[in-house]
Amino acid sequence: MNKVYVCHKIPEAGLNLLNGKVEYRCWDGDGPVPRDLLLKEISDVDGVITMLTEKVDSEFFDNAPNVKVVSNYAVGYNNVDVEEATSRGVKITNTPGVLTEATADIAFGLLVAASRRFTEAERYLRSGKWTCWHPTMLLGREIFGKTLGLIGFGRIGKAVARRASGFGMKVIYHTPSGGPATDQGDGPRWVSFEEILEKSDYLSLHCPLNDRTRGLIGKKELERMKPDAVLVNTSRGPVVDQTSLYESLRDGVIGAAGLDVYDEEPISLEDPLLSLENVVMLPHIGSATREARDAMATMAASNMLDVLEGKEPRNPVN
Ligand code: GLV
Ligand code: GLV
Incomplete structure (x- = not known):
């Protein structure tokens, strides 16, 4: 089974989609996942669901040799070095439209x-x-x-x-x-x-x-x-x-x-x-409605599963 790391607990709607399809671990602490822990957690995974708080750069990819997809739980993806991802053959996805x-x-x-x-x-x-x-x-x-x-x-x-x-x-x-x-x-x-x-x-x-x-x-x-x-x-x-x-x-x-x-x-x-x-x-609450966050979770999980199943994801960035 493919392994996935989820960088912050996302709404159940998304996690439920992952159940039974991939083996996933999920950070559930206060604040963003500490960088050291993140770099350890991604060492054996095939996909990562990231928040806008995670810098997805060459250090990230160096520590995640098996990763095929980074599904960003946001419409904005300025936290991701897309060029670097592309050069390493890693698919990036985001969550447009629903927010x-x-x-x-x-x-x-x-x-x-x-x-x-x-x-x-x-x-x-x-x-x-x-x-x-x-x-x-x-x-x-x-x-x-x-x-x-x-x-x-x-x-x-x-x-x-x-x-x-x-x-x-x-x-x-x-x-x-x-x-x-x-x-x-x-x-x-x-x-x-x-x-x-x-x-x-x-x-x-x-x-x-x-x-x-x-x-x-x-x-x-x-x-x-x-x-x-x-x-x-x-x-x-x-x-x-x-x-x-x-x-x-x-x-x-x-x-x-x-x-x-x-x-x-x-x-x-x-x-x-x-x-x-x-x-x-305001404290960055643009997309903070229950409806939007549920839809973002479903979308982020689906994009992840699509790539891991060898399909083109619905919301590719690269
Ligand atoms: C939030 O800021 C987002 O880009 O989804
Ligand atoms: C940005 O991606 C927007 O939806 O306007």
């Missing part, structure tokens, strides 16, 4: 929360500052009629655009991987990178992290944005230069931000971003 709506909800939720100051307002209430209603208390920004810029216009970007249309927003988008696209009707319109920075009242990031998008939003780009703009990031932290973002939020270069992802995860409690009122911060 699209959940992630789009978090992006739109962050947009509203940052714009209308939800978390700041809750801190205000909880700390006893709410002594009376008054006309200029905690004023935020209107959403209706404003322009939403989307960087990246794949499944998740399009799902955010659908939500925005219900809120009466105008949607423009830019695709770092190329364009311009041929847009039809009066739906979302492709614009250049400069234009999206300058025109967006809200800018939400939905591109993968790669060499082209690392540091895409830095000091220069933030300065080009509207002074009251709201930046939303549910993609990967390093797409934004976090130090520049902190300085821009502190100095009023942009208005507010809603973040689900960071340079370092978990973010340090010493990070200066935590000292600001105008940023809403």
Whole structure:
């Protein structure tokens, strides 16, 4: 029987699929599996189900001589050196599609929360500052009629655009991987990178992290944005230069931000971003619905089994 290592306990829906088909071991501790243990555990396995916390690099492959497939339990696969995997004949798979709506909800939720100051307002209430209603208390920004810029216009970007249309927003988008696209009707319109920075009242990031998008939003780009703009990031932290973002939020270069992802995860409690009122911060929960996580588990397990059974997996990355 093929052997599989699962780097973190995934929902039963996925583990049940593995039962009886492969012999699997599974890390069930707090936090990610310690690297030393991981490198030992993968020494005799044919496949590994990884989380976005595992770096799948040449050291990983050196320690896993029999591995034929790495099934990443995430849509993003910036934790995987795909080129290295390909050169070693290892198949990589991911979990696209099933987390699209959940992630789009978090992006739109962050947009509203940052714009209308939800978390700041809750801190205000909880700390006893709410002594009376008054006309200029905690004023935020209107959403209706404003322009939403989307960087990246794949499944998740399009799902955010659908939500925005219900809120009466105008949607423009830019695709770092190329364009311009041929847009039809009066739906979302492709614009250049400069234009999206300058025109967006809200800018939400939905591109993968790669060499082209690392540091895409830095000091220069933030300065080009509207002074009251709201930046939303549910993609990967390093797409934004976090130090520049902190300085821009502190100095009023942009208005507010809603973040689900960071340079370092978990973010340090010493990070200066935590000292600001105008940023809403979530702990990377974009795909954290029961439905999405179950579907991701089923998909990750199926991709694994497909490759081990000699079939083409449904969601190949390479
Ligand atoms: C989560 O961040 C994912 O890429 O699935
Ligand atoms: C990313 O893979 C997306 O689904 O937009």
